[in-house]
Amino acid sequence: MTTGNAPMSALLFSLLLSIVLVADFPGSGLAITKDATLLYLKNLSIQQLASIEVTSVSKTEEKLSDADAAVYVITSEDIRRSGMTSIPEILRMVPGLQVSRIDGNNWAISARGFNAWFADKLLVLVDGRSVYTPLFSGVFWNIQDTLLDDIDRIEVIRGPGATLWGANAVNGVINIITKKAKKTKGGLLKGGGGNIEQGFGAVRYGGKIGTRGYYRAYAKYFNRGAFETKEGRSADDQWHMGRAGFRLDFDLSKESSLTLEGGICDGQTHDRLSPNYLLQVEQPHFQKLTTDYTGGDLLGRWTHRSGSGSSTTFKWYVDRTDWNSNYIKETRDTLDLDFQHSFKVFSRNSIVWGLEYRMYHDNIPRTSYFDFDPKSRINNMFSGFFQDQITIIPEKLDFTIGTKLEHNDFSGFEIQPSGRFRFKPTANQTLWAAISRAVRTPSRADHDMNVLVGSFRTGPVTNVLLYKGNDHFDSEEVVAYEAGYRVVPKKRFSLDISAFYNVYWGLRGLAPSSKASKANFTLPGRTRVIALVLKNQFHENSYGVEVAGTVQLARWWKTSLNYSWLKLRLHTSQQMVGQELDEGNVPENQFSIRSYMDLPWNLQFDTLFFYVDSLRDMNIPSYTRLDIRLGWNPAKDVSVDLKLQNLLDDRHPEYINVGPLVSSQVPRSVYGKVTWKF
Amino acid sequence: MRCLVLPAISVMAVIAFFSALTPIATAAITAKPDQVRAAFIYNLTNFVNWRDREFIQAGDCFTIQVLGNRTIARNLKLLTDNEKIWGRPFKIEYRDSPAQINNCHILYMDNSVTETISPDLIRELNESDILTIGDSSLFLEKGGIIALIEKNKRIQVVINLSAAKKTGFSFDAQLLKVARIFSPSKEQ
Numbered sequence: 001m002t003t004g005n006a007p008m009s010a011l012l013f014s015l016l017l018s019i020v021l022v023a024d025f026p027g028s029g030l031a032i033t034k035d036a037t038l039l040y041l042k043n044l045s046i047q048q049l050a051s052i053e054v055t056s057v058s059k060t061e062e063k064l065s066d067a068d069a070a071v072y073v074i075t076s077e078d079i080r081r082s083g084m085t086s087i088p089e090i091l092r093m094v095p096g097l098q099v100s101r102i103d104g105n106n107w108a109i110s111a112r113g114f115n116a117w118f119a120d121k122l123l124v125l126v127d128g129r130s131v132y133t134p135l136f137s138g139v140f141w142n143i144q145d146t147l148l149d150d151i152d153r154i155e156v157i158r159g160p161g162a163t164l165w166g167a168n169a170v171n172g173v174i175n176i177i178t179k180k181a182k183k184t185k186g187g188l189l190k191g192g193g194g195n196i197e198q199g200f201g202a203v204r205y206g207g208k209i210g211t212r213g214y215y216r217a218y219a220k221y222f223n224r225g226a227f228e229t230k231e232g233r234s235a236d237d238q239w240h241m242g243r244a245g246f247r248l249d250f251d252l253s254k255e256s257s258l259t260l261e262g263g264i265c266d267g268q269t270h271d272r273l274s275p276n277y278l279l280q281v282e283q284p285h286f287q288k289l290t291t292d293y294t295g296g297d298l299l300g301r302w303t304h305r306s307g308s309g310s311s312t313t314f315k316w317y318v319d320r321t322d323w324n325s326n327y328i329k330e331t332r333d334t335l336d337l338d339f340q341h342s343f344k345v346f347s348r349n350s351i352v353w354g355l356e357y358r359m360y361h362d363n364i365p366r367t368s369y370f371d372f373d374p375k376s377r378i379n380n381m382f383s384g385f386f387q388d389q390i391t392i393i394p395e396k397l398d399f400t401i402g403t404k405l406e407h408n409d410f411s412g413f414e415i416q417p418s419g420r421f422r423f424k425p426t427a428n429q430t431l432w433a434a435i436s437r438a439v440r441t442p443s444r445a446d447h448d449m450n451v452l453v454g455s456f457r458t459g460p461v462t463n464v465l466l467y468k469g470n471d472h473f474d475s476e477e478v479v480a481y482e483a484g485y486r487v488v489p490k491k492r493f494s495l496d497i498s499a500f501y502n503v504y505w506g507l508r509g510l511a512p513s514s515k516a517s518k519a520n521f522t523l524p525g526r527t528r529v530i531a532l533v534l535k536n537q538f539h540e541n542s543y544g545v546e547v548a549g550t551v552q553l554a555r556w557w558k559t560s561l562n563y564s565w566l567k568l569r570l571h572t573s574q575q576m577v578g579q580e581l582d583e584g585n586v587p588e589n590q591f592s593i594r595s596y597m598d599l600p601w602n603l604q605f606d607t608l609f610f611y612v613d614s615l616r617d618m619n620i621p622s623y624t625r626l627d628i629r630l631g632w633n634p635a636k637d638v639s640v641d642l643k644l645q646n647l648l649d650d651r652h653p654e655y656i657n658v659g660p661l662v663s664s665q666v667p668r669s670v671y672g673k674v675t676w677k678f
Numbered sequence: 679m680r681c682l683v684l685p686a687i688s689v690m691a692v693i694a695f696f697s698a699l700t701p702i703a704t705a706a707i708t709a710k711p712d713q714v715r716a717a718f719i720y721n722l723t724n725f726v727n728w729r730d731r732e733f734i735q736a737g738d739c740f741t742i743q744v745l746g747n748r749t750i751a752r753n754l755k756l757l758t759d760n761e762k763i764w765g766r767p768f769k770i771e772y773r774d775s776p777a778q779i780n781n782c783h784i785l786y787m788d789n790s791v792t793e794t795i796s797p798d799l800i801r802e803l804n805e806s807d808i809l810t811i812g813d814s815s816l817f818l819e820k821g822g823i824i825a826l827i828e829k830n831k832r833i834q835v836v837i838n839l840s841a842a843k844k845t846g847f848s849f850d851a852q853l854l855k856v857a858r859i860f861s862p863s864k865e866q
Contacts (some may be wrong), residue, residue: 037709041717042757046725046835049718050856053831054711254819305793344794347775394774427748 068400068422068432070096070158070484070498072548076179079148081596081606083629083643085197085222085671087154087176088141092610093594094156095562096498096546097172098586100612100655103664104196104227104237105269107141108655111158111172112500113542113568113586117657120440121170121478123161127178127261128338129299129317132168134360134379135330137443142269143293143321144176145243147202147218149188149675152179158546159482159500162416162438163402166356166383170438170478171502178261181206181214181249187678188218192641194671198223212251219244226270227664228651235664236288241267255305262298269293272662273327286662291325310343327660328370332362350389352402357382362444371450371520379409379444397423410442411475433483439475446473446508446534452521453660464523466531468513474536478504492552501543509537539571556598564590587613587622604631618656624648641673714833715826716753719786719811722824722835723763725853728783729846730807739769743779746788748772754786782808787822789814797821804845818860823847825860836860 041049072094084090088107092099098115100108110119118138124131131144154176161173184206191201200223206216223240245263252258272286299317306312319334340354358381364372387402403417418436425431449469456463484498513531523529544566551559566586591611599605608627614620626647632640646652651665719742740763744751751772758768773779776791776799785808787795792812797820803810804823812822818838823845825836835857837849849857 038713038717038753038756041709041713042720044717044721046718046721046853046856049714049721050832050835052709052714052833054709054714054828054833347794 066422066424066430067486068420068430068434069161070482070496070500070546072096072156072158072496074154074156076149076152078594079151079154081604081629081631082594082608083606083627083641083645085148085200087144087146087148090148090154091156091174093560093562093592093608095548095590095592096158096544096564096566097156098566098590101227101666102655102657102661103235103271104224105142105239106271106657106661108657109139109141111156112502112544113566114171115586115655117659117661120168120443121476122172122174123165123169124174124176125165126176127299128301128315129297129319130166130334130336130358133321133332134441134443135332135362135364136445137168137440140293140321140323142239143241143265143267143295145220145241145265146176146178146245146263147188147204147220149190149202150178150184150204150216150218150247152177152183158498159434160416160418160436160438160478160480163385163387163404163418163436164352166385166404167381167406167408167414167416167439167441167475170440170476178247181216181247184216185214188675189678190673190675192671192673194643194669196225196227196645196667196669197671198225200673209248209250214249215246217244217246228667229664230653232651235272235662237269237271237664239267239269241265241293243267257303259301259303260299262296264294264296266294267292272664273660274662289325289327291323291327293321293323295319295321310341312342313340314338315340326367328364328367330362330364332360334361335359348391350391351387353384353386355382355384364444366520368521369452372444372448373450373520374448377444377448381406381408383407395424395427397421406441408441410447410473411439414439414441414475428488430486431484432486435479435481437477437479439477441475442473445469447471449534450517450521460526462524462527464527464529466517466521466529467510468517468531468533470534473508473534474506476504476506476508476536478502494550496548497545499543499545502541504538504540504542506536507538507540509535511535511537541569541571543567558596560592560594562590562592566590585615585617587615589613602633604629606631612654615655620653620656623652623654625652637677639675641675643671643673645669710749711828711833712747712749713753715813716750716757718826718833718835719750719754719784720757720761722811722853723784725850726809727848727850728807728809737781738766740764740766741769741771741782742784742786743771743773743782744786744788745773745776745779746791747786750786750788779803784809784811786811787817788812789816792817792820792822795820804841807845809847815860824857834858 041052074090074093078093079090082090082093088099088109091097091109096111098110100115102108102117106117108115108117108119109122111122114121118136120137124139124144126144132139154174157173159172161169165173184204186206188204193199200221202218202220204216204218206214209215221242224238226234226236226238229235243263243265245261247261248259250258269291271289273289274286297317297319299315301313301315304312315338317336320332322331323329336356336358338354338356340352342350342352344350360379363376364370365375383404383406385402385404387400389398389400391398400420403415406414406416416438418434420432420434423431447469449467451467452464453467454465480500480502482498482500486496488494510532513533515531517529517531544564546564547562549561553559566588568586590613593609595607597605606629610625612623614622628644628647630642634640646666646668651667653663653665655663657663742754744754751770754770758770761768776795779785785803787810789812792814793816800810800821804821810822811824811826813826815825815827817825818836821841823838823842827834827836837857838860
């Protein structure tokens with residue numbers, strides 16, 4: 001066969017192949033087509049072989065299909081095609097996660113239940129930097145952001161990940177991983193706006209430093225308008241935020257590399273505070289709350305991979321967050337040092353071990369509502385972990401066992417072991433099962449908080465409700481039993497099923513305090529303080545099933561389907577006061593469909609559909625949400641996006657906050673965006 | 679004439695429908711990396727000259743051992759079925775660990791293995807006149823002779839000429855024209 005004939009024969013061959021494929025499309029004919037491709041390749045010259053296009057599964061996806069845990073990966077493609085503009089909204093795509101908007105700038109996000117404003121059982125890391133705050137235990141989702149184009153992937157692990165990732169990974173871990181600077185060379189400029197996204201813009205530039213280094217730097221800003229009240233009026237929860245950051249990657253040698261990255265942010269959010277939570281007996285009106293956020297972080301990582309298959313990582317970071325409002329103020333500094341080493345022994349043992357030290361320094365000035373005792377604290381956390389993956393039958397059966405030992409100032413030593421096994425009956429199927437224990441360590445608030453949460457009048461006396469922390473508050477713990485099955489029978493189809501049964505002990509609740517105390521608050525004369533103290537009180541079970549599937553309907557049309565089912569059972573005989581663990585606070589059923597279509601004329605038409613079941617105890621009805629994105633590439637480096645969100649209703653509520661924030665409703669919205677790469 | 683129009687249209691419609699459904703039909707041929715790699719290994723034998731002609735003519739078969747990649751081994755088996763080289767049939771053997779390598783003419787090593795072995799092993803193989811083929815630049819850094827590296831959705835042949843010279847392999851011009859020459863200083 002000569003080179004000149006190649007295109008023609010390729011065309012003929014592809015036609016032939018398409019007939020073969022079509023003829024046995026639902027059957028097991030893949031082997032035939034595979035072999036047909038090989039036979040075709042066999043007759044090519046070396047030059048022709050060099051020009052054959054190959055398609056391969058990426059490293060992460062390969063690992064994903066092998067993972068012995070309930071892992072879901074959001075790729076940069078998913079992020080781009082979702083048209084979502086913030087990290088918390090992107091997480092809606094993950095099966096088994098509950099993502100609810102409380103108001104314009106606050107989210108309640110959790111895995112496998114226990115969702116709240118500060119959902120405390122989900123650990124979140126950005127390039128290995130923990131953004132889980134030990135103040136209330138939880139994540140300030142409104143300050144977790146970066147240039148979304150620079151995110152390589154978001155890995156979400158449902159179920160305990162404490163053995164590897166540390167405390168508070170009780171129900172899951174979210175790893176947000178940014179691209180290497182090498183992958184973001186050149187410039188990017190984008191901007192747009194709409195009714196809620198009132199104006200946003202970003203700029204990024206990256207390039208090479210010398211022969212071995214790469215850099216990028218970015219800045220972005222957005223201004224988001226208010227959501228709506230039940231009646232359709234403005235909920236006054238608008239916000240704006242600016243952010244800038246950089247990343248440097250150096251290859252020190254063939255085996256070792258160095259990364260330095262950092263960022264700063266500054267912004268302001270607006271919310272409404274409920275009069276029930278304020279000391280306003282006389283004037284039961286919403287009060288407007290303005291919060292100023294600033295933050296900065298710097299992270300360094302050195303990685304060495306040696307020829308013998310071992311690798312060593314040393315990582316450090318510093319982080320400062322500061323939020324300031326009339327309601328609560330906090331400044332927090334974090335220092336973290338982390339070392340990890342992995343190696344193989346006797347070819348059948350893959351061992352990973354590590355050591356970590358973290359220090360927090362905070363300062364929480366007294367406000368009319370919050371009084372922390374002491375006002376400022378330095379907390380230390382030490383931990384070490386060890387994990388061994390033992391291969392029993394190569395590429396078929398292995399067993400992983402490990403534990404983390406951690407010491408914190410509040411609850412002392414914590415042991416978080418896990419055991420997992422994985423069986424691969426064939427190359428494209430994985431069966432796994434795991435048992436693990438994890439803890440949610442006490443937060444600063446659990447220990448030291450005094451907060452006034454409301455007042456009511458009886459006769460001439462004003463009664464004030466006070467929530468108190470507890471020096472004896474211990475860790476909440478879970479033992480989780482999980483199992484899963486994953487199959488990728490054909491390139492066009494994949495299915496991932498996982499099921500879990502979790503048992504929790506010592507969950508946080510409130511109990512009447514025997515000691516009368518008004519902390520350090522100055523209260524008017526005829527005031528009676530009713531104090532409630534935090535205690536490890538509840539025992540709870542949860543169980544559920546999560547299913548994720550993808551179907552490539554055609555070369556130009558890809559769909560993903562997710563479904564999750566979740567049940568919680570609370571066991572307690574005690575009187576419950578103000579507890580937030582109601583069984584009816586989670587959507588029992590959730591369902592989503594994503595569709596990506598590549599159309600002619602460089603057009604893309606993408607659809608997202610979500611169904612979220614009702615939250616019974618909050619009186620939130622079930623809702624459906626439909627988003628549409630139309631993308632167009634008029635030139636190679638230019639893309640234009642039109643995104644319509646929430647098309648099915650004028651507005652709907654997603655969450656009623658148990659706490660001072662007044663929830664608002666999510667309205668229909670639209671925005672347009674232009675991106676230019678140079 | 680008219681009676682031909684309808685069947686013609688329906689045939690075209692069927693082809694159009696299925697070609698939209700079939701990934702391969704709409705674009706040029708695409709293949710799996712390990713298919714193209716296997717085809718390259720099969721093809722390369724024609725362009726490589728061993729130092730010792732006797733060595734490659736020794737034994738009843740021309741033996742290729744594949745270390746750590748069952749797909750490549752399987753593909754090679756399909757490619758070499760009923761084929762002969764220098765008058766002898768091919769023999770393809772899959773190996774789990776480096777300890778099991780013996781008496782072969784070509785050794786293909788998967789990157790999962792390359793990551794775990796020391797350069798000494800590859801040098802030893804080269805010195806026993808075995809043509810070593812891998813799939814990563816790490817393989818070449820460790821002294822391997824040819825790597826079939828995936829880059830820009832193509833499989834590229836990269837030759838470590840200095841290692842080849844040391845051990846006495848030479849290559850036909852036709853192969854050198856397609857291949858990239860590995861230079862350790864420039865590699866990342």
